[in-house]
Amino acid sequence: MEVRVAILGQGYVGTTLAVGLERIKAGEIPAWGVPFGFPKDFLREPKLTDIKIVHSIDVDEAKVGKTLYEVAQQYFPNLRIPETLKEVRVSRGIHLGSTRGLPLKARGLEEETSLQDAVERIVSEWEKAKVDVIVNVITTEKGPGIGNWEKLVEAIKKGGEWEGGKLPATYAYYYAAMLYAETVKPVAFANAIPITLARDEAAVNAAAQRNSIVLGDDGASGATPLTSDLLEHLAERNRYVKGVVQFNIGGNLDFLALLDPERNKAKETTKSSIVKDILGYDAPHFIKPTGYLEPLGDKKFVSMHIEYISFNGAVDEMIVNVRINDSPALAGLLVDVIRTAKIALEHGEKGTIYEINAFFMKNPGPAGAKSISRIVAYQLLIDWLLRHEALEKIPRYSVHTFIEDLARLRKLA
Ligand SMILES: NC(=O)c1ccc[n+]([C@@H]2O[C@H](COP(=O)([O-])OP(=O)(O)OC[C@H]3O[C@@H](n4cnc5c(N)ncnc54)[C@H](O)[C@@H]3O)[C@@H](O)[C@H]2O)c1
Incomplete structure (x- = not known):
């Protein structure tokens, strides 16, 4: 079961994810740091080798147009970078001022065309790449949620005007993802940054109406x-x-x-x-x-x-x-965010999925959902995976193993 992934923000986390994943796939390193990855791949499908990064977006002039291989060399000058990363080139994304204050030269598609055209260009690139899962790891953005879908549609039409300021780039990408879901196929959008998305009713409804999924918010890694x-x-x-x-x-x-x-x-x-x-x-x-x-x-x-x-x-x-x-901590988790997202899509789930968010995200969607301890969340996730028949074997001593053991012991008694 192939999972085709698009990255938004080819920074430290995005690049660590790409490099680590290819090294695992090549058998160069074990999958430590991937929750269901080692010593045995506990997920039935998709396997780690099924994940393919097929598209990447950034706005930093030092990255746009370069292959992931070249970008990875910037981050890991002393590492042998997997050759497979030469197959993907970083495309220009939508900027909307998201890197303000940072020491980098950034330019977005919206500076050369309208924001609506920029969105459509990205959607058509994702279509060519046949993307299943979009992972958002751009620079930290703030935003209280989309609130109202019509307001977002208006903001895109008006070139990104939003509440007296600029629309957060994440919301423009999310709009693109929903357009992709409408015109191409259902998609999962994993929001690993702090901006409110999976906890926003309008965003979750938009995904549900398009048989798609939004996961988030903010990866819980450290x-x-x-x-x-x-x-x-x-x-x-x-x-x-x-x-x-x-x-x-x-x-x-x-x-x-x-x-x-x-x-x-x-x-x-x-x-x-x-x-x-x-x-x-x-x-x-x-x-x-x-x-x-x-x-x-x-x-x-x-x-x-x-x-x-x-x-x-x-x-x-x-x-x-x-x-x-910092970056490997999140990148390892993202590997299984991607795999669980694909499992959810394959089962026709829509909206957001608390069981996935509660383990992987700091502020789990939907709105009003509690942020529980990861020890408890892990058991919930195991239960969700079991219900989706996605586990080959229950990893570690989970509540489920305990219940099975208890039944066996009762029979013996
Ligand atoms: N452990 C962790 O590192 C961790 C944990 C939780 C969440 N996060 C979140 O992950 C995100 C990425 O962290 P990082 O350490 O990789 O940061 P980074 O600064 O190294 O990478 C961010 C990348 O996004 C790019 N970018 C900025 N605006 C963009 C836009 N509009 N479109 C496309 N690309 C854009 C930047 O050019 C940069 O390459 C942050 O938002 C952070 O809050 C990280």
Whole structure:
């Protein structure tokens, strides 16, 4: 079962995804970091080797027109880049000012033609590439949701005018994806950035009406899922959390982009949703990216402090420090976001799928859905995969293995 993937934003995450995937497919490296990938591929179909990156979009002049092989050389100068990446060339996308404030020269299709034409050009490229899944990993954008589909149609007609400012590029791409779904075939749009999309009713309805899927929002890859699991641990033992501090400092372009207060706010919103959702009360918290330090590169520094009250009024503290390679953390997860998206499409699912979002995303859609711990979300996802007959074998000791074991033990007793 082939899965044909289009990438939006051929940056650190997009390029790590392309390189890592080809190296796994070539048998050069094991699939560590892909949830259902190793030691055995637990998914029946699609296999890792079924994923093909067939289209890529960026707006950075240093990337547009280059092959993924050449772009990968910019990121990994000391690595042997898979030759297969020479087959895809980065196309120009829609800019709408999404890289403002960043040290790069960017130009969008809308500067040479109308926004409507730009959208149609992208749709026809996706059509030629027969895309199934679109993965959004462009620079962090902020947006409260589309709200009303007609308003989006109007904004596209008006060249991107939106609420007194510019339409976020993500919403223009989403409009293109829905046009593709209408005129070519159903598609899955995975929104791995903080902008609201899978939590937006208008976006989810638009996908559902076109037998398509939107997943999101914001990939949950580093410190936030770890914090969510620690909070679950405390909540299950009824320890009262007095406060949570979690900060990140990194040296990649995304951390530089997050110095912009608007973008930082978007990230803070998706990161902070876990506290109340998991604990049931809103413990005071400070959870956000806090700084940029170039020498850290892609390997961010994360520090976490949780203070809580235990039995008999005892006050405990948890302090965790980690250095996390930021882009591989998300790229590995995206491999299985892509595969689960394809499984959902094959089963004719539409709208958004909470079971997928809850495990992979920081702020899972649909609107109003809770951000649960990843330990719990993993079990939900296993259950979803079982219902779709997508697993060859249940990985690890899940609730389902436990229930099977219990039945066996009862028979023995
Ligand atoms: N672990 C992680 O790295 C992680 C986790 C969760 C979410 N994210 C999100 O993933 C996204 C990408 O992160 P990154 O580290 O790869 O950033 P990056 O800056 O390296 O890459 C972003 C790429 O998008 C391109 N871009 C910007 N605007 C565009 C547009 N309008 N159209 C097409 N391309 C555009 C940029 O030129 C750049 O190549 C960010 O939004 C970030 O919030 C990352």
